[in-house]
Amino acid sequence: MHISIRKLLQYAGHAFACLLLVVLAGCQNTGLGLSVESAVAPRSVESSNVSLPQDFPDIIPIYRPTILKDLQRSPLNNPTNVAARWSSKDSANLVVRFYRDRLAQNNWRMLLNPTESDRGTFLGQNRDLLVTVSIQPEADRTDILMQYVKSPQLLSSNASGNPTDPNSNSPSSSTTNPGIFSNPGLQIRSRSELPSQPFSGKFSDFDSVPAPLHAFIQDLTELGILQPKQGSQFEPNISVTRRQYVAWLVATNNRIYSNNPSRQIRLPQAAPDRPIFADVPVKDPDFSAIQALVNAGLISASPDPAKNLFKPDDPLTRETLVLWKVPLDLRRPLPTATVEAVKQAWGFQDSDRISPDALRAVLADFASGDLSNIRRSFGYTIVFQPQKPVTRAEAAAALWYFGTLTDGLSAQRVLQQERAAAKTPESQSSDRTVNSPSPQPSVTNSPSPSPGI
Template identity: 40%
Template sequence: MALKRFTTSLGLAAFLILPIAGCTNSPVGKSFQGAFEADPQLKDNGSAIGATQTPQPSPVAQTDQAQLPANFPAEIPIYPNRSLLEVDANQPNQGVLTRWSSQDKSDQIVAFYLQELQKNGWTLDGQPIDKTQGTFEANRDGLQAIVTVQSNSQPGTSAGFSIQASRTQPTQSASPSASVPQPGSPEFIGPMPQVAAPTSNSSPVASEPQTFTDLDKAPKELSQYAKDLTQLGVLSLSSNNKSGTSKTLFEPNKTITRREYARWLVAANNRIYTSRPARQIRLGVETSQPAFQDVSRTDPDFPAIQGLAEAGLISSSLSGDSTTVLFRPNAPLSREDLILWKLPIDTRQTLPSATIDAVKQTWGFQDAARIDSKALRAVLADFQNGDQANIRRAFGYTTLFQPKRTVTRAEAAAVLWYFGFQGDGLSATEALKGGARSNP
């Protein structure tokens, strides 16, 4: 009996549904359909299942391959659609360096940081001129963020960017003003105080050998290079050699800034080739039109930086690169710039053309595609220098160049220990002995 009543009810339900379904345009049909349609408010609600939400910056992405340190400053904005590739916390006095990738276009990342770093109390001390790549330098309440975006103009490639986060560490001193980073310190960020303009005979080369008490803290493969250059008096830690102060700590594993490397590069070349004036780099003079907007004539490192630009050894408007108007003197030096600035001085000729495949076949670098196109030529030319190649001397055998990685002071010293190409050159050791010609 119960089965009969159930069958009768089922048939009645089917009888009611079929006419309505067949008349979907009727008011009753539309009302019936509306009862089973999704609530349109739920479609517009970002919390609905399957809805696409606008990504928001957050300190950690759940899909990151690496682990972001817990002490990474939450104030620094992180691009939403990204993956964390690598964390380098071994940055003495330089905080932490993180490397990221994104499937979005690099110009979207540049636009994001241009917007985010111009609000919430950040002060932009430098920003890219190119909308697809470049470096931001921003400061906020003693926190420094250096964001470098790499272009992914080639189809199918990912955009990469890095974030260097560090906090200003006050220097311990009895003097109340010593807690503020002073000009010449790697932690100092302008503006520079108004001082007398350097004269044409000013030199970044120290006149006497230096004394450092911590050179033994450098990797043993690099310590001798730093010791030789110290004896030559070229590894000055202050831009002002007349300050009357002396530093006994070299901090060989500390990240070197772009201004320090420019100063040492000119000093090392000119001191090693002290008896060969034709190979020396002429310093910029106070009457020169500054090649960079952020390195004025009053900057203590203006002679060296301006001299490199006027010699065409670093890219600037003087060499025809109208987009390079900032030098970013206090930013960390990258490996690719380490080699790019040095090789033209080694070869004394135009760098050869280069391709990613050529670098892969010679050096065997797995990350050759990440090297900037300009630096690619220098990297290939460096391979042709055999055992005196700068890369071999500074980094040993490696299949990863890591072009955006920062450089330590000891690594920079290893590169600057020798100048020359394919047998025609001099080392710091030979310069100390009187400048005998080297035969690598």
């Protein structure tokens, strides 16, 4: 039976198409599969109203399938500053894996990678391009926030100086320019920046909160500090990130001392400060809180710009929790400390593993007795484990009380004062003039909630 050449070509084409589908199916969710899919996918992004600029750099990878939700471009042409938001129905771990694979190619120099498999921020540079990609998992989708800057300054900063040279103090030795993301004109905001009502219900997973921490979580929730992480779940036993703890720390301090401006942490004003950290640009949802602690001297920046990263999505460690919180308790300089002094005071068998800066805060925290952050968050222990990640519940417990044994204020006490003021509003003004802004708790009080704290 005679078969024409045209028929043979048609059969071959169909066979190749089937083979390609089999290969893609077998490589699905793998690095090879993602690479093949990206190679055969069209360059356009699925969107009905928003489209990428014509000069969007081809070297920046775009996850597919996605919908381009929003895009803003700075009116300035030098540097070019663009912020975009995509949404995908795929799981966040696939998106993180895609960007981890693709940004490892094409000569990208990675300055920051997510520490978790389903969320976090990438920060990479390729010649005159500096790109941040933040992956944010939601209940029914994955949000991808991208901001890129194209500037000749990045080429000159790369060419001059050695960023690994500790003796180089010139700003030009930095691989990145921390100020190039500073552009108040861009209004891309993440969901966490949008105003929200305080969570007034009860967390659906409240029973999974360790029993000693129940009252702390409940009081802070009633103050409007704590919000569900997903749905109505607080997820108390997963690690808290550095950015989340800073946001809680600033919000709780200012909420507890709402009637005492001298003890509040001042946030950056309408004209935003120049970003201190390259991985916390102005449009980062927690920029204000992080920058506020830097301005207050509670978080220090590295003198080497090339190493000046905050790593906002890294887990918070125990020693960092204490290092950032205790200065707000004392309101005075931390004491000098040695490993032996900490070991003698606390009895920690691993005192030599605590960093020198944190040693001072750990020793100062001991003076607060049962009201110390360490005892309130971690209970009795003779091993501090300074690098152990802190859970969300433990972080919240540390924020329940601000102060020392003789001068402090708890979340419970604030709630009691506000309830009393609500019942007798006519006495509110006189209370403010008569009462001390920092009630004096009894030295014998335990960290469990009691009316005296």
